Amino acid sequence: MMSEELKKIFLAGLGAVAITAEKSKQIVDELVKKGELTLEQGKQLNEELKHDACDKIKKHVTVNVTHEWDGAGISEAISKMTSEELANLKADIARREKALQEPEVESDGED
CATH class of the missing domain: 1.20.5 (Single alpha-helices involved in coiled-coils or other helix-helix interfaces)
Structure with a gap:
């Protein structure tokens, strides 16, 4: 069914965003640990990365759900x-x- 395929595509995109956010947090945490960023700078950078990812999704992803009713x-x-x-x-x-x-x-x- 078409709606199931769209649901799977949407969930895959959502998963990709979650993984990206998690990886960016790990990178920021490593930089903080090495002393290359302060903790506050790391938190701010992580928030900016999350915000940018959400903006890109909103800009490039359109979900249209249609129902074939029986x-x-x-x-x-x-x-x-x-x-x-x-x-x-x-x-x-x-x-x-x-x-x-x-x-x-x-x-x-x-x-």
């Missing part, structure tokens, strides 16, 4: 709804049914 999928989704969500869905369906039953009235341009 009867079973719709039934499963409805079964997980709260009473309020179900009531809202029923009201929305009623509005759409009413709109479909009403003949379209063309505007004569006078408003």
